[in-house]
Amino acid sequence: MFQRIVTYFEQQSFGVSTYLANKLNMSTSKVRLFFIYSSFLAVGFPILFYFLAAVVLDIRNYMKRMRLRVWE
Template identity: 65%
Template sequence: MIQRIFVFFERYSFGVCSYLGEKFNISSSKIRLFFIYTSFLAVGFPLVFYFLAAFTLDIRNYIKKARMKYWDI
């Protein structure tokens, strides 16, 4: 059951933890734990940061895809 939950979150997550892990050369599981623990301590403020980062990364990927389509023509 726990494994299915992990697979669900890894498949449908926004890629924020993996992006930050690649940037700072840290394991993405450690970053996930950091977000979870600080969310409990800071009453959800890191979740706001997480969703803003997810939104920013989504827009960034969308712009990159649109730019590639434009130059492929």
């Protein structure tokens, strides 16, 4: 049951933690824990950063897809 919940959230997430973990050569779970712990300490500021990064990554992926369509 717990594994199904974890899998659901990993599939539905924005990919910010995975992107940052790949760029920093870290474990994805460590990045997620950092966001969780820092959001408690910084009263939610990392959550704003997370959503802002999600929007930027989504726009970036959209632009890549559009660029590929132009050359097809």
